[in-house]
Structures are given as C-alpha cells and as structure tokens.
Amino acid sequence: MADQRTGLWLIGARGSVATTAVSGLLALRAGLAPPTGCVTARPELAEVDLPSWDDLVVGGHDVVTTCLEKRAEQLAHAGVLPHHLLPSLVDGLAAVDAEVREGYHPATHRGAQATAAQRLTADLVSFRERHDLARVVVVNVSSTEPPVPHLPEHDDLALLEAALADPERAVLPPSSLTAYAALRAGCPFVDFTPSTGVALPALHQLAVDLGLPYAGRDGKTGETLLRTVLAPMFTARGLRVRSWSGTNLLGGGDGATLEDPEHAASKLESKARGLAALLGEPVTAPLHIDNVPDLGEQKTAWDHVSFEGFLGARMSLQFTWTGLDSSLAAPLVLDLARLVAAAHADGQSGALGALAFFFKDPLGHDEHRFAEQTRDLHAWARELGRYGA
C-alpha cells in the first residue's frame, strides 16, 4: 500500500501531541531527524507494507485558534522540539494549519448533535477528496474528557441515531460524537486519549457494519508503560507485589485538564484496571495525578512497589520516570496512522486488539503485558497485506 496517499486527521490538531507529531513528520520527510521513537521504523517491521512519511497528508479539528507555528515555538521553548529545526518547519506547519477545521465544542454548539456530526463528516470527506487520498485515519489527541454515565442509547445504533437527532439532547460526549462522524465518513478511528470515543457498543456495531477498523485507547507513554513491563517480572518470578503506589506530576495542557478530578477519573480508572489485570490480584495502589504547571511538558512519575519474597522477606522497587510526554506520544501517533491505514487497506474491521502495545486500556484485547503485546504486534504486522487488497 506504499504510494497510496493517506490522510491523518487529528482531533485536537493544535495540541502538544499533535503539534509534535506534525513537526516530526515534516522533519522526517525532510531527512532532518531519524525516526527515533517510531515503532514502525524498527527492523522487526521493516517488511510491512505501510504508507511512507511522504504518503501522509495531515489535517484536523480543534477548538482553539493558536496556530501550529506558534505552538511549535512554545514546544521548542519547553524542550520538546529542537530550536534549530523550527525555521525548516514553518512552511509545512502553516500548510497543515490551513487544513485545521473548527471542532465540535459542546458548550458552543446549538441544536441536534446529528447536525454537528454531519459537519465533521463533511470536513473529512472534503479533505479526502481535495487531496485525493486512498483513506483518512482519524486520531483523537484532544483533551481528556470526564467519564460519562452509560445510557441505553450507547448500546444500540438505532436508539443512538434517534437521540442524536433530538435537538434537546447531547447523548454523546465530544470524543464519541467525533468517532461517530469519522465512521460515517468511512474513516478508521484511533483513540489516543482515555475518553470514551469509539468504545461504545453502538459505535462498535457501526464500525463492523461499515467494515472499518478502530484502535484505542489512551496512549501508553510513561508510568503505565513501565508497569506493563515490570509487573510481569514479579509474576514470572513468583514474587508477591503487596502495594504499587504512584504519583504523576505534569504540567502542560494535559496537566491542567487532569487537575480536575472529574477529568482525571477516566485516566485513573484505566490505569487501575491494567495493574489489577497484570498482577492477577488487587493490591493497594494509591495513584495521584498532580498538576504542576512549572514542569511544562515534562512529566515525572514516581512509583513505589513493595513486594514480598521467600519466607516473607520485604523488598521494594522505586522508579522515577522523567519524560517529555509529547515526544513519547507523537511518534506513536504516526505509527498508529500507518498501521491502521494498512489494516483498513487489508480489509480488517472492528477493534484492532493487536495494537494493545500502544495503549493503557487496550480495546479488543485483554493482554496488558508489554512483551506479549510486542510479540502480538509483530506477528500481526507481518501478516498485514498478505491476503489483503
């Protein structure tokens, strides 16, 4: 499927992750940076038939107007982008910025959600046609939403569409409305955030009906990545984890959003689910996300694991992870665009469980162990396109 021009449509296109992904793509295309952090550039995936960096065309939705060039400057100041690259990226950033359309904002929208969805769908179709793209992968990298109460309409497509048409209701959170619009435009959908997104039975049904693949959710870039790597070690060695405590300090847009306990809830829930699954039993696991604005784009996570060994011996492991979240997330966004495009070309539909590797809370797969996820990813990718279109 190389040489097939492929769209990458970012929900939250002017956020940190999106801006870093776009800047990086421009740099990769210009040969100004190696693909460090890109999983699809690993030798293990070298043979897989994927869209090349040159094949990707980027657009997106956002609800703010600060342009990508400005955001890139801020990210250079924050240590995410190298200052010396900026001049070479300005034109490319402006070109992408010109493809950013106004997103759906629940606070400003008037009328039925269906109307909003139609507008979003139209944006996607227009983008695909104007650029003559084989397909467009929609990736949600917008602000994390609070968890939403489950409604009967979420389980049944007919009920859902009826509710969407009702101007008095707002039955879907923005992420799910966006997912709905993407599917209706015939686009595969990836949820890089912990928001609800496509993870509703009615939307799953729609994806399967339309033969569209989707993947999610919540990109795994820090503390959870380490947990899915370390927890299997304790298990394999028969060591009994007694408590796993964690504190995350982060600034940036994401820090501000997650400061609100309601927004943090979905993040904390997805993290807790994973840990219990990994250890096979519930352990004491206090977990905090603190907004520390002065840290900017840097995220610092401290974990303290207390475990028991032979004859009850008490031991511990602590780690401190100091990451630039957007630097970790951005290459994965590009990877997901390439892999999901290939899955679509291959005719796959529904949740792509083999992409669990990328997510804190994998859809379509119960595997949380990183090494097994790595193996699953490689095996799946090697099969891609073998019997495909």
Next chain:
Amino acid sequence: MADQRTGLWLIGARGSVATTAVSGLLALRAGLAPPTGCVTARPELAEVDLPSWDDLVVGGHDVVTTCLEKRAEQLAHAGVLPHHLLPSLVDGLAAVDAEVREGYHPATHRGAQATAAQRLTADLVSFRERHDLARVVVVNVSSTEPPVPHLPEHDDLALLEAALADPERAVLPPSSLTAYAALRAGCPFVDFTPSTGVALPALHQLAVDLGLPYAGRDGKTGETLLRTVLAPMFTARGLRVRSWSGTNLLGGGDGATLEDPEHAASKLESKARGLAALLGEPVTAPLHIDNVPDLGEQKTAWDHVSFEGFLGARMSLQFTWTGLDSSLAAPLVLDLARLVAAAHADGQSGALGALAFFFKDPLGHDEHRFAEQTRDLHAWARELGRYGA
C-alpha cells in the same frame, strides 16, 4: 520423576544463599511458608514432573565451620529469615549441617589438584549412596572468584587431566575443580556464581561425554534482572538509550568479597556483556559495586538511564532496587535443583540454554531479554519428560 529422592549438593553450603535455601526448604516441607519466589511453583509449571520438596535431600561443601543453625540466626537478625520460624527449623538445619564436608581451598591444599577432586567426588558418591538418591544436583553458591587467565589446558580434556595430576600446578580455579569433581561423580552442575565453574571447553566436553546437563551462570536477582526487563522496552519502542549508569551497594559476605576489585571484575564483566547484548549497541555504562557493611544482607542498586526520543528529546529513568539478595537467590537455587534434576532424568546433556531466565550470563543461550527467557523456560519445561526416561 516425583517420588525419586534427589540430592541437592551446595558448594558454599554455609553461606547466606545456601542457608536461606535450606531454611526455606525445611519451612516449605513443614507447610510453614508458601513458595513465594519459587518459579517452579508458578501455575505455568504446575504440570511439569519435578522432584517435590519432600524428595530433596541436602548436603554440601564449605570451607568454614560456623554451623547452619548459627548462620540462620544471623540471617534472622539481618531480616532474611523470620525469627518465629527458627525454633521449627533447628533440627532440620542440624541434619543438613551434618552432611556438610570440607570443601577444596586452594590456600590450604597440598599436592595435585586431582587428589582434591577425587576427595570431592568421593563425598558426592557417598552422599548419593548413603541416602539412596536417584541423582545429586551440585549447585555452586560459594564466594565469587576472580576471573582466571585462559590456559590451553582449559580447552582440552586430556591436557587438563594431565595438568591436574601434576602436584606443582593448580590449573583450575576452585569452582572449576569442583565442577570437574561433580561431573566425574556423574552429577549435573549448576553455577549460581559468576566464577568460571563449568564454563571451560574441556569441562563442556566432559559433561557431554558423560551425558550430564549443566546450567549457569551468576544468578539474576537484582539490577541485572531489571535491566533485562527494561532494556527491551526501550528497544521495542525505538527509544535510544544513551547511557545506563549503575551503582550497587551491598554488605554481607558477598559485599566483602566483591570489595576486592579483582573479585568484582568477573561480576562487572558479566553485567556489561549483557547490557550491550540487550541494547544492540555499546552505551556509556559506568558500573560500581561498593561494599557497605552496615547494609548487611540488603542490596541497594541505583540505575540511571538516559535516553533519547523523537526529535532528540532527552529523558531519563531512574530506579532504586532494595532487595534481600539471599531471599531472592534461595528459591531460585531450589528451582534449579528441581529443573536440572528433571533435565538429567530426561537424558539431556550439555548447557541447558532454556534456563537463561535464571542467569546474568547465560550459558548455552544468547537470549538476555527476560520475557523471551520466560517463554523459553516455560516451553522447555512443558516438554520435559515427554520423551524422557
């Protein structure tokens, strides 16, 4: 092979690891403790036909006379063994202590090394016969030796045996002389230390000739365990490790031994080899082992990993591991005794590469990634006895 009485012969039988292993075996047998930290007690290995805790009979060599009861008291004081267990273990410890024979000490031995080897072999044969054992697995948990210069005799069994007979020479370090004696007694050999032991071409030849399996070397219980778990994460994610610095603080007998830079050398070498293999390229990797007597049996390791992500972003991971080394090592010694006994019963010979899971510097296998080692171990164990004796 359950119900086959099996010997476990410990070189360094009065050391910390040995005393903890024996105490734990007694506690397991009496139902006083769960098999925490025992890999052979994991559900994944539940079906494997292994000697039971009741089937194991323990003896060993040492060069000190402090009895096991005394050593167990010291280890309780150091937090390795629980005080309340001691009274129930006293009789069992005394029984094992009665099976400890004088080891080979290069400084006190007079005459040809062959004579010493014959005595060690005789001790093993006598032990096997007196207790009517199906087999005896010899496990080296004695003090770490300095690395030895390679000699031509190490490559050729005939040359080696000629040199052993020469009263003027001491061609083998103690660990290798012991391995030689074990093989000559028809016993499988496991090297839990970084010493040379069985890892010489001439001894490999002897093991193969006699149809004996062996495994090693250097039990993986702390910093290296974590490295073999964490390094593959960076690789799988395409993140570039730039430096991996480490400091180990330890007291105890092992701390005192490794304070001597000559003795530490073999430990440091085996650690460096592993890291380079894991990362696929050499990185700056300063590494220290410090003797800090007041820490007693506790080992504290601090590692600082500096890595590079997308567009050159600089990030880091630090961890502090606080382990009780003997508590981590002892259950593995019991696991190895059971697994190597089963391999012997199964007719396997030479290096058991599938046991790489247990070792810093695996013999017979190049795999350093912990998750792959885990998979290899499980696969191998499930085959054990399938076509065996």
Next chain:
Amino acid sequence: MADQRTGLWLIGARGSVATTAVSGLLALRAGLAPPTGCVTARPELAEVDLPSWDDLVVGGHDVVTTCLEKRAEQLAHAGVLPHHLLPSLVDGLAAVDAEVREGYHPATHRGAQATAAQRLTADLVSFRERHDLARVVVVNVSSTEPPVPHLPEHDDLALLEAALADPERAVLPPSSLTAYAALRAGCPFVDFTPSTGVALPALHQLAVDLGLPYAGRDGKTGETLLRTVLAPMFTARGLRVRSWSGTNLLGGGDGATLEDPEHAASKLESKARGLAALLGEPVTAPLHIDNVPDLGEQKTAWDHVSFEGFLGARMSLQFTWTGLDSSLAAPLVLDLARLVAAAHADGQSGALGALAFFFKDPLGHDEHRFAEQTRDLHAWARELGRYGA
C-alpha cells in the same frame, strides 16, 4: 533538678510511639542501648540539669486494652524493636501497663465533658501522689483527630467551662479535653500530634494563669524535618523553588487513621503552613498521605522539588526517606518530657517556643528553619535552671 522523680503520662499509652518510648526508656535505664536519636543526650545539652532516665516514671491513658507487652512484640515483628531485647523488657512493660487508665472516648462517654475531665484529672493527681513525683508531664501521642470548627467557647475560659458543664454538648475534641484536664491537674502538656490539643486561646489562658508550660505540635520526624532543612538552602542560595510535591506512604495505626481524609486534613494543613513560611512565597505543593498497610511501621516519603536558577535554568531535587516513624518519634517524646519538666521546674509558663525544633507546626514561635530552631533550642536549654527554682 536531677534526682527529682518525674512523671511522664502518655495519652495513647498503648500506641506505637508510646510503646516504643517506654521500651526504649527501659532499655536505656538497663544500659541495654545507647541513646541514639535522643536530642537531650547530645553533647551540646550535656550540661543541662534534666531528670535522668532513672527519674522518669511512666503511666497514661488509652482507649484500647491490648497490653504493652503484646504491642512490643508486634513492634519487634515490624522491625521497630529488636527481638533480642524483649525478654529483658517484659517486666518493665507490665509495670507501666498497670499504670494505664481508660482514656476519654467521645463515642462511649455519657454526660457532661466536665465529668470526664475530672476523672482524667483525678487519674493524674493519683499517679503523682502514689509515686511521689515532683511533677508529671502529659504528652499526647494518641490518634490524630480531624480538625474541629472554631467556636466562641474556645476563646474564653469562662464560656468554655460553662459549656463543659452542659451534658448536652461536647465543646472540646478529645485532645483538648485531655489538655484541659492535664492543666487542671497542674501538669505541663505536650502535643506530639497535629490535633487541636492545647492550641486554643482559652487553654492558653488557663496554662498562663496556672503557671504551666506547654509545647507542640505534631512531632517532626520525616518529610517535614527534611523540608525545614532543605528549604533554607534554596533560600540562602537565592534559588527559586517553583514546586514542591510530596507523597507519603505509611501503614500502621497512623496510616489507617490518616486514610480518612478528614483526619488527614489537620496533618496536611500543618505541613502546608510550614512550607509556605519557609519559602517566603506560596508554591505549587501537592501533598498526599496514603495508607499502605503492608508497609507496617515504615514510612516512605518521596518529595520532588523543582527549582529555577540563574537565567531561568530548570533543575530538580528528589528525595526518598524511608523511616520507622515510631523509632524517630519515641526518643523525642522522652526528650520533651525531660525538657518540659525542667521548664516547669524553672517556672516557665505558656508556649515553649524554643522547642519548635521538635514540631511541624510549632506553637509560640514562627521559626520553621531547622538550623535556627537547633540554635534556639541549645540557647534556651543552656539558660534553663540558671535563675530557676
């Protein structure tokens, strides 16, 4: 004042801190342990005339019945007390346990608080008389209470005593009722907890009227100790702290109490007040106290300080403190008993600001910097008894 038999009356006499203090006092008296962690044993205070270990007689109040011998065994198991000391301490612990009376418990008490106060006062007077003590210092080491709303009765002794006599009201929290009873018995009072205790204007008035000294509050034994040591460094060097984040993991009785956010509130408040005072400006300072039962008596605190240097350079300091809280607190309880007894003998009354050294939230003094507190303590102690009774 040496050779004056002095009472130490512990509120919460069967808690971890109290049991450790009593065990330690017995060991010190028997010459079985050096006074490690005792500030009054430092050379700087060698000349101060204080009651000796032999002069101290201990009793107290508690609301549980588990005896001190049993509690000491639990603390040995938890690593706070050395196993080998227990046999030598059993008799002494039983003797103290025989001096423990039932404390005031708001949930079980019926009738006016004044009645309860009279009973507590009577217990103290009886103790002083039966043992022929020069004075009795009351030290509160009972469970932390939630903060209480301020009432007009707290500001005026007459109003307060009227309310205490009303059987329908419970105007004082237990710690303050206890402080009231202590003062009414003519006893100096020390609050080692963050509870309200003596820190009410009406009780201050009573202390001054009766010529009684008091000290508090909230023993400084871990994270806060470090903060009062480290924050002045940043200030003295002109470095600008931008955020100071903290997480405390603790088990034990204190962990269980503080798990309740209402109880934790007073602890968190006293910590935040201190940090702002030290840095001279408010900084982002998220702080958590997590109950991690498996840690037992061990407390682990992680702090992350982000600071700015010359030309805006961004730097950080992290620390991990792993303390046995009761081991840190107990010698200070003994120190406070000795020092406050001497202040009483010296005729001092009201808040002893010079004891700020010992507390997170010092009464009678605004100084939070540890080095200045040390100097103040030494200077004050050297003056003690110079013009005294």
Next chain:
Amino acid sequence: MADQRTGLWLIGARGSVATTAVSGLLALRAGLAPPTGCVTARPELAEVDLPSWDDLVVGGHDVVTTCLEKRAEQLAHAGVLPHHLLPSLVDGLAAVDAEVREGYHPATHRGAQATAAQRLTADLVSFRERHDLARVVVVNVSSTEPPVPHLPEHDDLALLEAALADPERAVLPPSSLTAYAALRAGCPFVDFTPSTGVALPALHQLAVDLGLPYAGRDGKTGETLLRTVLAPMFTARGLRVRSWSGTNLLGGGDGATLEDPEHAASKLESKARGLAALLGEPVTAPLHIDNVPDLGEQKTAWDHVSFEGFLGARMSLQFTWTGLDSSLAAPLVLDLARLVAAAHADGQSGALGALAFFFKDPLGHDEHRFAEQTRDLHAWARELGRYGA
C-alpha cells in the same frame, strides 16, 4: 565602594562556568533577567556596599580560542542559557572575548615559570590600567588539576621564587602559578576549583605580606551543598549515620577532565574531608564521579545515606540532584567577585574564612555546616566597610 569600577579576571574565561557568568552579568546589566541564584542579591545582604553589576569589567586567561559567542551558543543548546537571550548578548560577549589573553599552559611553555608569571601579571596590570579599575579580582574557573606532591619550596616564599627562576623546573602547578602572578599584580584571588591554587604556605605568606585577601576553594554547587545541609540534621537529632554513598554523573568539560582518576582525586579528597568533619566520625563513604558525555552540562548526583535510630532501627535517605552545574556556579562567581572586592577595599588580607559558604573545601575556616556558614557570611558582610577605606 559602589561606583568603583572593578575588574573580574577569569582564569578559564572561555569555559562553561565563565561563559555563563559573563552572559548572566550582561543580562543582569541589561535588566533581561532577575538575579536568581545570586547570593549578594538576597535581602539579607541588601545593605552591604558592593560593586554593582554595572561596575564590573570582565577579562581573563584561557588556553583555547573558541570565542565566547560560540560557547554561549553551545550552552544554549545544552539548556544552560535561554535561546532568546543570545541576540542581546552577542556584542557584550565579543567585548569580553577581546579581553581574553592566552593563559599559561605547562605543556607549551618554554623557560622559567617566573617568565610566565611576569606575563600573566603584566596582563592583569594592563587590564586594570586600560580600564581604570579600582581593583581586579582574579577568579580561577579553569579545568581541575590533579593534586600535586608537596615540595619544600611550597612552604617558603624565598625558596619558591628561586625555583620559579630556574628554567629547568616547574615547581608550581598552573593554578598556583596563576595565583602567584595575581598576587604579584596586587590582585585578590579566588579559587573556585579544587586545584591547589593559592593554598600553599608560601603564597599565603605573599598574600598577607601584600595585604591581599583570597578565598577558596572548590565551588559548592551540588552533592556537597546538600551534604553540608543534611549531615547537621542527623547530628542535631542524634541519629547515627552509618554510610553515605554517592555517585555523580556528569558530562561537559568537567566530566571529561574528571574521568581521569588523577584529576578526580583532588575533587574526591575535598569531598571526603568535608563529610568526615560534618559527621564527627568516619563512615563508609564510597564516592564516584563518572563521565557520562550525553548528559552534557547536566549533573546528576545520587546519594544513599543509611542511618541508625533509637534501639538500632535502620533507616535510609536517598536523594537525586539534577543540576545544571554552570547555572549554579556562575552567579556565585559574580557574588565572589563583589564580596572579595569589598573585602579588599576594606583592607582585609589572607584567607576569607567567612566565605566558607561558597566552598566545598573552605580555606581559613573549619566550618562545613551550611546554616552556620550562612550565618557567618551574613555577619561578616554586615561588618564590611564599617571601619574600611
């Protein structure tokens, strides 16, 4: 003494510390940055009569030719200087660079050391005269030297000067030759490095004879700063430190120099002296300095302190310090220039012990405790100029 134009002459004027100090001075002067990290800008020193930022004129010696503008760019890339400041600093940097003269290099110098000293002295005198300066403070911020063997000539000025005149000998290390030349030019001398510098009896004599003050040595900016803050806490609380282990990871020019164990020796020695002095007894204190080039200007220090409390309880403190060394050092260099200039104006001579606050290995004072050093500094500074010129 404000309004007295004052010279600051940097030995190693093109190094990281020097470049940062100069850049910062230019930024301060232009009002582009606040004096974060400058001790002389603290309110406690507000009343002291010191040269202002505008009064300082900078020149120096170095043995490399990379100009200051280039070095500043490199430091911006390394995160030490903010990118956006560079354009405003270019002219000022060029002006200072024009005042940099060739330093003394032992490997390239031919002839008697006296000749070299005369040239250095002449450079200083010319600088003072050309700029019409009231005085010039010489600050050594050049590469750390290996420790030198003590010679009889180091103790006696006459012997020393005779040896300096001998073309066959090189009796002084570069730092001491420089100090000699500075004194001969009538300039106060500050040693910010651990090199020998002015710390020889013969040079002390010369300083006193000429009525010149000096200060040193080895700027205290990281691990040692923390040690001098933390160790007194353990002491004041009667807690017994059992071991204090440290590892320093650093890149940059300093990292490369200290990789050589010979050069590191003087650094390690000065650190060890301090720790023993602080704790009052020798403790196990392994210490490492590792060159980790990829860390660039960042220094990461990990310390692990194991200590004993009441009844032998075992506890620990760890910290990780992540500093930009040059950002920490540079403002202190400016502080020292101002303070030593004032001391000179005040007529003080010999070692300025009150400046111990700034140094790992203070000359003229035995005080290592940071809080006491702070107090000494403030007290001394307040007296400055009171009876002076």
